[in-house]
Amino acid sequence: MAPGDPVVDAIGTEELAELAVELLDVCRKKRLMVATAESCTGGLVTACLTDIPGSSAAVDRGFVTYSNEAKTEMLGVPAALIAQHGAVSEPVARAMARGALARSRAHLVIAITGIAGPGGSAVKPEGLVHFACATRRGDLNHKRIEFGPIGRGAVRAAAVTHALRMLLEAAQA
Numbered sequence: 001m002a003p004g005d006p007v008v009d010a011i012g013t014e015e016l017a018e019l020a021v022e023l024l025d026v027c028r029k030k031r032l033m034v035a036t037a038e039s040c041t042g043g044l045v046t047a048c049l050t051d052i053p054g055s056s057a058a059v060d061r062g063f064v065t066y067s068n069e070a071k072t073e074m075l076g077v078p079a080a081l082i083a084q085h086g087a088v089s090e091p092v093a094r095a096m097a098r099g100a101l102a103r104s105r106a107h108l109v110i111a112i113t114g115i116a117g118p119g120g121s122a123v124k125p126e127g128l129v130h131f132a133c134a135t136r137r138g139d140l141n142h143k144r145i146e147f148g149p150i151g152r153g154a155v156r157a158a159a160v161t162h163a164l165r166m167l168l169e170a171a172q173a
Contacts (some may be wrong), residue, residue, distance in 0.1 A: 009042040013157070019164040020048045020055075021128040026171045027058035034107035034167060036062040037075055037096040039087065040114040040129060041156050065096065071113075071138045075099030088113050088124050090132075090142050097132035099142060108135045108170045110163045125149070127157045133166045139173070141166070 027034060036045045046062030047053050063074050068087050071077040077095040085091045096111035114129030129149035134140045143166065147158045 016048055016157075016161060016164065017052075019161065019168065021053050022057045023164055023168045023171060024049065026053055026054055026168065028054075030171065032058065032095075032107040032171055033060040033105055034058055034119075034171075035060045035100050036111045036163075037100035037109060037111040038062065038064050039066055039071070039112060040110050041159050041163070042066060042117045044156060045110060045112065045162045048160055048164065060104050063100055063103075071096060071099075075103065086124065086129060088128060089113055090130055090144060093130035093132040094140060094142055095135075097134035101134045101136070106136075106166060110167050112159055112163055112167040114155070114159060116152045116159075117149060118152065120149075122171065127155050129155065129162070131159075131163060131166055133170050135170055135173075139170065141170070 008166060014156050038045055043062055043064040049059050065074050068082050072079050075094060075096050076099040081095055083090055093111050097109050100109040111132040115124055115126055117126035120126035125146060125154045126149040127146050131143045146153045
């Protein structure tokens, strides 16, 4: 794949397109379904995957849970957990992943919550993103990454790339 290819142009970069294709190939071969629970990425991971022809064989659904209420209503994240730790936190990312797994037919899910910017604080700076990847096998991995104040679009793109890598690693396990 290269620029000029409709899939690359739709997804945005060759790297993202290649990751998405590789993940979908592994999932199809292993008969795995994927779901996403996205906050700061606003559905970009799901869009990346569904831009690939034939993705319906491996993509079950995507939850875009940008607001705290959506996290609670759609994924079952306890409002008290969000109030205690904030939406951008490890406990909330883990709860989002568990909720997406429970509310889908997916074998593996990725949850993403972060501060794409502008803004942030000393405790939760701009560019902070929490990822949680859960599988039906019982795995639940968390990763906290500070991408830094590189701009909203760049944080979101970096988060999508990292999410696809986490899903690929889980699918290959």
